Amino acid sequence: MFALRNPIVSMRRPLASLSKSTFEQSALLQRQLSFHRLPNNSPVIGTRQFSVLNNQLNFKFTNRTNYKNEGNYNQQQNGPNNNKNTPPSPNPLNNPNFKNFVFIALGATLLLDLFALSTPESPQLTFQDFKVNYLEKGMVNKIQVINNSFVEATLNNGTQVGFTIGSVEFFENEIDSIQDKLQIAPVDRIPVSYEKRTSVWSYIIPFIPTLMLIGGSYYLYSTMRKKGPGGGSGGPLDGIMNVGKSKAKLFNQDTDIKVKFKDVAGCDEAKEEIMEFVTFLQQPQKYEKLGAKIPRGAILSGPPGTGKTLLAKATAGEAGVPFLSVSGSEFVEMFVGVGASRVRDLFSTARKLAPCIIFVDEIDAIGAARESSPMRSNDEKEATLNQLLVEMDGFESSDHVVVLAGTNRPDMLDKALTRPGRFDRHVYLDAPDIEGRKAIYKVHLGPLKLKEPVTDEFAGRLSALTPGFSGADIANCCNEAALIAARTDAEYVELKHFEQAIERVIVGLERKTRVLSPEEKKTVAYHEAGHAVCGWHLQHADPLLKVSIIPRGQAALGYAQYLPGDQYLISQEQFEHRMIMALGGRVSEQINFDDITTGGADDFEKVTKMANAMVLKLGMSNKIGTIVMEPKNTQMQVHKQFSEETFETIDAEVKRLVDDAYAKCKKLLTERLDEVEKVAQELLIKEVITRDDMIRLLGPRPFEEKNEAFKKYLLPQNQEGEGENPHTDEGAKLA
Ligand SMILES: Nc1ncnc2c1ncn2[C@@H]1O[C@H](COP(=O)(O)OP(=O)(O)OP(=O)(O)O)[C@@H](O)[C@H]1O
Numbered sequence: 134m135f136a137l138r139n140p141i142v143s144m145r146r147p148l149a150s151l152s153k154s155t156f157e158q159s160a161l162l163q164r165q166l167s168f169h170r171l172p173n174n175s176p177v178i179g180t181r182q183f184s185v186l187n188n189q190l191n192f193k194f195t196n197r198t199n200y201k202n203e204g205n206y207n208q209q210q211n212g213p214n215n216n217k218n219t220p221p222s223p224n225p226l227n228n229p230n231f232k233n234f235v236f237i238a239l240g241a242t243l244l245l246d247l248f249a250l251s252t253p254e255s256p257q258l259t260f261q262d263f264k265v266n267y268l269e270k271g272m273v274n275k276i277q278v279i280n281n282s283f284v285e286a287t288l289n290n291g292t293q294v295g296f297t298i299g300s301v302e303f304f305e306n307e308i309d310s311i312q313d314k315l316q317i318a319p320v321d322r323i324p325v326s327y328e329k330r331t332s333v334w335s336y337i338i339p340f341i342p343t344l345m346l347i348g349g350s351y352y353l354y355s356t357m358r359k360k361g362p363g364g365g366s367g368g369p370l371d372g373i374m375n376v377g378k379s380k381a382k383l384f385n386q387d388t389d390i391k392v393k394f395k396d397v398a399g400c401d402e403a404k405e406e407i408m409e410f411v412t413f414l415q416q417p418q419k420y421e422k423l424g425a426k427i428p429r430g431a432i433l434s435g436p437p438g439t440g441k442t443l444l445a446k447a448t449a450g451e452a453g454v455p456f457l458s459v460s461g462s463e464f465v466e467m468f469v470g471v472g473a474s475r476v477r478d479l480f481s482t483a484r485k486l487a488p489c490i491i492f493v494d495e496i497d498a499i500g501a502a503r504e505s506s507p508m509r510s511n512d513e514k515e516a517t518l519n520q521l522l523v524e525m526d527g528f529e530s531s532d533h534v535v536v537l538a539g540t541n542r543p544d545m546l547d548k549a550l551t552r553p554g555r556f557d558r559h560v561y562l563d564a565p566d567i568e569g570r571k572a573i574y575k576v577h578l579g580p581l582k583l584k585e586p587v588t589d590e591f592a593g594r595l596s597a598l599t600p601g602f603s604g605a606d607i608a609n610c611c612n613e614a615a616l617i618a619a620r621t622d623a624e625y626v627e628l629k630h631f632e633q634a635i636e637r638v639i640v641g642l643e644r645k646t647r648v649l650s651p652e653e654k655k656t657v658a659y660h661e662a663g664h665a666v667c668g669w670h671l672q673h674a675d676p677l678l679k680v681s682i683i684p685r686g687q688a689a690l691g692y693a694q695y696l697p698g699d700q701y702l703i704s705q706e707q708f709e710h711r712m713i714m715a716l717g718g719r720v721s722e723q724i725n726f727d728d729i730t731t732g733g734a735d736d737f738e739k740v741t742k743m744a745n746a747m748v749l750k751l752g753m754s755n756k757i758g759t760i761v762m763e764p765k766n767t768q769m770q771v772h773k774q775f776s777e778e779t780f781e782t783i784d785a786e787v788k789r790l791v792d793d794a795y796a797k798c799k800k801l802l803t804e805r806l807d808e809v810e811k812v813a814q815e816l817l818i819k820e821v822i823t824r825d826d827m828i829r830l831l832g833p834r835p836f837e838e839k840n841e842a843f844k845k846y847l848l849p850q851n852q853e854g855e856g857e858n859p860h861t862d863e864g865a866k867l868a
C-alpha cells in the first residue's frame with residue numbers, strides 16, 4: 134500500500150524546486166551570455182571626419198560594455214519563460230550528475246562565446262601607439278571599424294594592426310584632427326569603412342540555455358526512469374508514470390520456474406486437487422471438446438509458510454506456462470481507481486501470455502468481505518474487488534488463464550469471490566504432520582553437505598523434534614543449521630548443528646551476556662524444577678526433553694522443552710494437567726522461598742487463556758454448559774450478549790478451574806519436595822539437564838509416553854545412555 138505512495142510524496146517537492154532553481158540558473162546564464170554578446174543590431178555609420186582624444190579610446194577589451202543590446206537581452210529573457218513547460222524533474226541540486234552537466238555546459242558555452250567575440254585577430258595596440266607609429270608617419274592605407282568597437286588598420290605594406298575604441302565619434306574626431314594637422318587633402322585622406330561582423334555563435338548562443346534546459350531535464354528524466362534492481366520498476370518517476378500498471382512479477386517457465394511438484398513435499402491431497410489445472414493448461418482441448426467449462430481459479434489457504442506460493446509456482450512449473458505473481462496488497466493504493474486499473478492491466482497481460490497462471494498472494498487484502506467493515510467507507514477496495522470479479526467473469530474458456538490465490542484467512546473472503554465460476558476450488562494446506570515434515574526435511578536437506586545420505590531415521594528424528602513447524606520453518610531451520618556448522622568450521626552439517634538450530638528457532642539465541650545474580654539463579658532453578666517435577670508425574674504432560682536455566686531470547690530466564698505430538702483433540706483432563714504444570718513454577722517458588730517473584734507472569738497468562746477457553750467455548754464447565762459465550766467480534770457488538778448474572782458465573786467458573794489446578798499442583802509438589810530439591814540442585818550445577826538426568830534423579834516416568842513420533846525416533850536413542858553430546862535435546866514447547 135505504501136509502495137507507491139512514497140515516490141509520489143517525495144516527488145512533489147523536487148518538482149517545485151526544480152522549476153525554480155533551473156529558472157534561476159538559466160536566467161543567470163542568460164545575463165552572462167548577454168553581457169558578452171556582439172552588438173549585431175547597431176546602425177552602420179557612414180564615413181565621418183576624425184578628431185583625437187586618446188584617453189577615451191584606451192579601453193581594455195574586457196572592460197568594454199555592450200550598451201546597445203537591450204533589445205536582445207529582453208528577447209532572451211523570454212527564453213526561460215518558454216521553458217517552464219519543459220518536463221519537470223526533481224530537485225537538480227540534489228543530483229550530482231545534473232550539477233556536473235550544468236557546469237560543463239556553462240563552461241563550454243562561455244568559452245565558445247569568448248572565442249566568438251575575439252574574432253578580430255590583428256595585433257593589439259593602443260590608439261596612442263597607432264597614432265604615433267603608423268598614422269602620423271603616413272603608413273596607414275585603410276581603416277576599418279568593426280562593430281563600432283574595434284579598429285583594423287591596413288598599413289601600406291599590407292600588414293594589419295588592430296585596437297579597440299570606446300566611441301566611434303571620438304575616434305573619428307581624432308582621425309580627422311590628425312589628418313587636418315598633417316594637412317592631408319580630403320581626397321587623399323584614409324578611407325574609413327564600417328563593418329558589422331557577427332559570428333555563427335551569435336545565432337546559436339541565444340538558444341543554448343533553452344537547449345541546455347531541455348537536455349538537462351530529459352537527462353534527469355531518463356536517469357530517473359532507469360529500471361531499478363530486479364528489472365521491474367524502481368526509478369522514482371516510475372511511481373507516477375506507471376501508477377495504473379500492475380506490479381505483478383513475471384516468472385518465465387524457461388528461466389525462473391524450476392519448481393515442480395516433487396519440490397513441494399507432504400501435501401499430496403492439495404497437489405492432486407491442483408493437478409487438474411495442470412492438465413487443463415497442457416491439454417485444454419481435452420476438456421473443450423466435451424463442452425466442459427474450465428475451472429477459473431482456486432483459493433489456496435492455510436497457515437503462513439505452508440507452501441501456498443510454492444504450490445502455485447510448482448503448478449506453473451509442471452504445466453510449463455508463465456507465472457504472474459502479485460500480492461493483493463499491491464493493488465491497494467491511495468488513489469481511487471488505481472487498484473481497478475492494476476487488476477485490468479494484470480489480466481490483459483495474462484491474456485497476452487496465455488496459457489498462464491496468475492497468482493495473487495494475500496488476496497484478503499482486496500477480497501475481504503465487503504460488508505465486514507461497514508464503519509469505514511472503502512470505495513477503492515470495493516472497486517478493486519469488483520474489477521477482479523468482472524475480470525474473472527470476463528474470461529473466455531479459450532483464454533486459458535488460471536487464477537490461483539493465497540490467503541491465511543479464507544473465512545474473511547467475500548462470498549462473491551468463492552462462488553462457482555470464480556475461485557470455485559478451495560485447496561487447504563495444513564501445517565504438516567510428522568510424515569509431512571519428514572518429506573519437507575528431505576527436500577531441504579538435499580542441498581546441504583551431510584556426512585551421510587539422508588536416512589528416514591534422520592529426517593524422522595528432526596521432524597519429531599519440531600512439532601508444529603511449517604515448511605518455511607523447516608527451510609529456515611535447515612539453513613540455520615548450515616550457518617551454525619559454517620561458523621564452527623565444521624566439514625559437514627551434523628545432527629548437533631540441527632539441534633542447535635532448532636533450539637535457536639524455537640527459543641531464540643542464548644544470552645551469554647545476561648548474568649543472573651546467585652539469588653535469581655536459585656529462584657529460576659527452583660521455578661523450572663517445579664515445572665519439570667509436575668510434568669514428570671502428570672499422565673497427560675508431553676514428553677520432557679530438556680530443562681535449562683540459561684537465559685535465551687527476549688525474556689526467557691529459564692525454560693523447559695516438551696514435545697507435543699500431532700494431536701487434533703485435546704481432552705478435558707489434558708487441559709487440567711497442562712494448567713497444573715504451568716502453575717508448577719510459582720508453586721515451587723512459594724514452597725521453597727519466603728517471597729515470590731514476577732517470573733510466573735507468562736505461566737499465568739497461559740493458564741488463564743486455557744481456563745477461559747474451557748468455560749467460554751469448549752463446553753467444559755458444568756455451570757455454563759455447552760454454550761459458546763465468546764463474542765465473535767468485540768468491536769461490532771451492539772447489545773450485550775449475556776446478563777450480569779452469567780458474567781459472574783463465567784468469572785467464578787474460570788477462577789474455580791484455576792484454583793483447582795493450583796491446589797492440585799501444590800499438593801503434588803509438597804509431596805515431592807525432595808524431588809524438586811534434587812532437580813533444582815542439579816540445575817544449579819549443570820544449568821542444563823536432559824531427560825536422562827531426570828530419569829537418573831527421579832526414576833523413569835510412571836506413564837507411557839503418548840507421542841508416537843517421540844517414541845519412534847527419539848526414545849531408543851535416548852535410552853542408549855548419556856550419549857556423546859549432552860546437549861542433544863530440543864523441542865517445540867516451552868512451559
Ligand atoms: N511443502 C513444502 N515443501 C517444501 N518446502 C516448503 C513447503 N512448504 C513451505 N516450504 C518452504 O517454505 C518457503 C515459504 O513457503 P511459501 O512462501 O510457499 O509459503 P506461503 O504458504 O505462501 O506463506 P505465506 O502465507 O506467508 O505467504 C518455501 O519457499 C519453501 O522453501
Ligand SMILES: [Zn+2]
Binds near residue numbers: 715718719
Ligand atoms: Zn514458568
